[in-house]
Amino acid sequence: MIDIFDTRTMLEAIEQMKRPTNFLRDTFFPAATPVETETVDVDIVKGKRRMAPFCSPLSEGKLVENIGYSTSTIKPGYIKPFKITTAADLLKRSPGQTLYGGGQTIEQRAQAKLGADLADLMDMIDRREEWMAATALDLGAITMTIKGDTADKSVTVDFLMASDHKITLAGTDLWNDPESDPIALLRAWATKIRQDSGINPTRVIMGTDAASAFISNVSVQKFMDMRKVDMGQIAPQMLPAGVSYLGTINAPGLSVDVYTYEEWYLNEDTGVETAMVPAKKIWMGSPATANRTLYAVIQDMEAIEEGSAAVKRFPKSWVPKNPSARHLMVQSAPLVAMLQPDAFISATVLL
Numbered sequence: 001m002i003d004i005f006d007t008r009t010m011l012e013a014i015e016q017m018k019r020p021t022n023f024l025r026d027t028f029f030p031a032a033t034p035v036e037t038e039t040v041d042v043d044i045v046k047g048k049r050r051m052a053p054f055c056s057p058l059s060e061g062k063l064v065e066n067i068g069y070s071t072s073t074i075k076p077g078y079i080k081p082f083k084i085t086t087a088a089d090l091l092k093r094s095p096g097q098t099l100y101g102g103g104q105t106i107e108q109r110a111q112a113k114l115g116a117d118l119a120d121l122m123d124m125i126d127r128r129e130e131w132m133a134a135t136a137l138d139l140g141a142i143t144m145t146i147k148g149d150t151a152d153k154s155v156t157v158d159f160l161m162a163s164d165h166k167i168t169l170a171g172t173d174l175w176n177d178p179e180s181d182p183i184a185l186l187r188a189w190a191t192k193i194r195q196d197s198g199i200n201p202t203r204v205i206m207g208t209d210a211a212s213a214f215i216s217n218v219s220v221q222k223f224m225d226m227r228k229v230d231m232g233q234i235a236p237q238m239l240p241a242g243v244s245y246l247g248t249i250n251a252p253g254l255s256v257d258v259y260t261y262e263e264w265y266l267n268e269d270t271g272v273e274t275a276m277v278p279a280k281k282i283w284m285g286s287p288a289t290a291n292r293t294l295y296a297v298i299q300d301m302e303a304i305e306e307g308s309a310a311v312k313r314f315p316k317s318w319v320p321k322n323p324s325a326r327h328l329m330v331q332s333a334p335l336v337a338m339l340q341p342d343a344f345i346s347a348t349v350l351l
Helices: 007-016 023-028 087-091 106-139 182-197 208-216 218-224 301-305
Strands: 040-045 069-074 082-085 141-146 153-158 166-168 203-206 232-238 243-251 254-261 264-266 273-275 281-285 292-295 314-318 326-331 334-337 345-348
Touching: 007 106, 007 314, 023 106, 023 203, 040 292, 040 334, 082 106, 087 106, 106 141, 106 264, 106 281, 106 314, 106 326, 106 334, 106 345, 182 218, 182 243, 182 254, 182 281, 182 345, 203 208, 208 218, 208 243, 208 254, 301 314
Parallel strands: 166 345, 203 254
Antiparallel strands: 040 069, 082 326, 141 153, 203 281, 232 243, 243 254, 264 273, 281 345, 292 334, 314 326
C-alpha cells in the first residue's frame, strides 16, 4: 500500500499539483535548476556598447578587457512553514462534508486534510515568491525579514537597478493631468531600456489607478483614434489569476502589451492586505532577460540522505510520540533574482 505521508509520495504529488499562476514570477523570473549549495551566485549583467578599436594590419591585435557583469554570492532566505494535525481534528466533519449517511471515514478525512494542508503550504510559498518578484520589479532590491528565536534581522539583496530606472513623475507629467502624454513617456522609457540593456521591452504592468488614468487620458485616446495607421488598440480582456489584458500599443520605438494584475498579500508588518502591484505605479520590461528564480539546497538530513536536497520544494511529515500529532512541513530556499536590472523601469505615474 502507498503511504500517503511518505516524503517521496508527497514529492510526486507536488509535481502533479496544478499550482495557482504566479503571473509576475512566471513572466519575468522563470525557474532555474535547483543547486546543491546553501548559497547562489547572482550575476548582475551591465554591458556597454563598445566598438572594436582601429589598428594597423601589421600591428598586434588590440586587447579589450572583459567587462559586463558582477557576481554576488547570496544565501537565500529559508522557508519552512508547517502545520499540525491532532486526532481531534480528524474527528470533526470537514467543511462541506455530509453530516449523516455517506460521510468520510477517519482515514479519508486524514488523506483529505493532508492534501488541503499541503496545498495551503505550497500556496504560501508561491505567494512569497510572487512577493519577491513584485518587490524586485518595484524597487530593484528585496529586503527579507529573517525570523529568529530571539530577534529578527533584515537582509537586503540589491540588484543594482540604476536610479534613473526608478522614476517618480511630477507636475504636468502625471497621468491624470490633461497636459500629460503617457505614450511619449512610455516611448522614452522603452528607448532608455534599449540603450542601457540592449533588450526591447514588450510588457507594461500597470497598477489599477495607473491603468484607469492611462485609459482616461486625452492624449492616449487621441493616439488610439488614429485609424489610418495601426497604432494598437485598447481591448480589455479578463485572463486567469487576476490578470487583465488592456491592449497593445504600437508606435515608433514602442510595441508593448499592457496588463493590470490584481493580486494581494497579507503584509506581515501592518496586517493589511496589500496589492502586489502598487496602484499608482507601472513597470516596463521584457520576459526575454536572464532573470531567474534561483533555489538553494534543502538543509534537511532526510532530504540529503534521500538524494532530494536539490529541489524547489521538500515536504516531510512526522508524528511525535507524546503528545501525538501529525506534523506537515514544506521547505524551500528561493531567491527571485533580477540579473538584468537595466532591462526594467519602475515608475510612479500618479501621486
